[in-house]
Amino acid sequence: xxxxxxxxxxxxxxxxxxxxxxxxxxxxxxxxxxxxxxxxxxxxxxxxxxxxxxxxxxxxxxxxxxxxxxxxxxxxxxxxxxxxxxxxxxxxxxxxxxxxxxxxxxxxxx
Amino acid sequence: xxxxxxxxxxxxxxxxxxxxxxxxxxxxxxxxxxxxxxxxxxxxxxxxxxxxxxxxxxxxxxxxxxxxxxxxxxxxxxxxxxxxxxxxxxxxxxxxxxxxxxxxxxxxxxxxxx
Numbered sequence: 001x002x003x004x005x006x007x008x009x010x011x012x013x014x015x016x017x018x019x020x021x022x023x024x025x026x027x028x029x030x031x032x033x034x035x036x037x038x039x040x041x042x043x044x045x046x047x048x049x050x051x052x053x054x055x056x057x058x059x060x061x062x063x064x065x066x067x068x069x070x071x072x073x074x075x076x077x078x079x080x081x082x083x084x085x086x087x088x089x090x091x092x093x094x095x096x097x098x099x100x101x102x103x104x105x106x107x108x109x110x
Numbered sequence: 111x112x113x114x115x116x117x118x119x120x121x122x123x124x125x126x127x128x129x130x131x132x133x134x135x136x137x138x139x140x141x142x143x144x145x146x147x148x149x150x151x152x153x154x155x156x157x158x159x160x161x162x163x164x165x166x167x168x169x170x171x172x173x174x175x176x177x178x179x180x181x182x183x184x185x186x187x188x189x190x191x192x193x194x195x196x197x198x199x200x201x202x203x204x205x206x207x208x209x210x211x212x213x214x215x216x217x218x219x220x221x222x223x224x
Contacts, residue, residue, distance in 0.1 A: 032211045043114075043200055043215035044153075051211075089152065093211040096160075097143070097168070102152040 002027045002094045006101035009087075013080055013108050021075040021104045023064075023090035031092040033057075033066050033073040038087045038103070047075075047088070080108045113137070114216035116201055121221045129188040131219050133201030141204040142184035143213060144168075144176065146197040153200065159184055191223045 007022040025033065032051045036044040048057030053068035062077045073090060085108045090101040117132035135142065141160050145153040145168075155168030157176040165176050173195060177185045184203075188195055198220050202213040 034212070036215075041217075043217045044202075045215070046212055049212065096166075097155055097158060098153075098211070098213055100153040102150060 002031070002092060002099050004090050004092055004099055004101035006088075006090050006104050009103075009105040011104060011106045013106070015082055015108055015110050016079045017108075019075070019077040019080045019084075019106065021088055021090075021106070023073045023075065023101060025071050025073065025090075025092050027071075027092055027094075030068075031094065033064070034091040034093075034098065035062070035064055035073070035075050036089040036091060036100075038089065040086070044089060080106070082108045082110055084108050114201055114203055114214050116199075116216040116219050118219050119217065121219060123188075123191050123221065123223050125192060125223060127188075127191050127223075129191050129221070129223075131186040131188075131199055131201075131221070133184045133186070133203075133216055134182050135184075135203040135214070136182065137203065137205070137214070138181065139203035139205050139214075140181075142178065143202040143204070144174075144184065144186045145200045145202065146170070147200055147218070148197050156186065191221075193223050195221065196223045197221060 003026045034049045035047040037047045048059040050057040050066035056065045087103045089103045091098045114135045143158040144156045159178045175187045201216040204213045
């Protein structure tokens with residue numbers, strides 16, 4: 001069945017460092033792909049999404065490109081801030097529902 | 111902005127109690143979802159509903175039931191709470207299947223079953 005695999009965390013970075021969180025997927029058909037973020041004590045918020053191959057989603061300095069050839073949707077940011085510390089979830093649209101990865105915790109230190 | 115609210119942020123219940131978790135959305139969304147979130151397991155779908163009085167089992171429905179009597183409200187029921195149901199519960203809503211896949215989440219209810 002459809003599935004999402006994310007790199008395990010925590011990812012620990014200094015402020016202004018470059019961020020990559022890897023996400024790969026297995027799916028039949030052509031799903032939409034998502035990154036959600038969960039700040040401490042809160043629910044999930046949509047960060048960005050891409051609906052077809054080669055689409056790039058972007059928001060708040062984060063970017064991810066839908067790569068069909070490598071079945072990947074890696075999240076990147078050029079310069080992280082302490083306020084980016086959160087748990088990041090990659091997800092794909094399955095049959096009527098979202099399928100989530102296990103989440104990657106990002107910790108950014110000043 | 112879409113707003114999804116959950117009745118409690120924190121709950122403590124005893125084993126065997128009947129537990130109700132309430133979720134309300136204010137955007138007239140057709141679809142609603144209940145997930146549980148556990149460390150290392152991500153989010154797992156418990157139940158979902160495409161419309162009023164409709165419900166579908168998700169991946170882990172055992173020990174849970176749901177109720178959707180009104181479009182804006184989706185309730186998760188633990189008929190007899192057990193310690194392995196200690197978890198974070200997240201509710202979400204979506205406009206309509208096939209019209210944008212984005213789900214909007216509430217803040218979550220952290221349930222502790224003693």
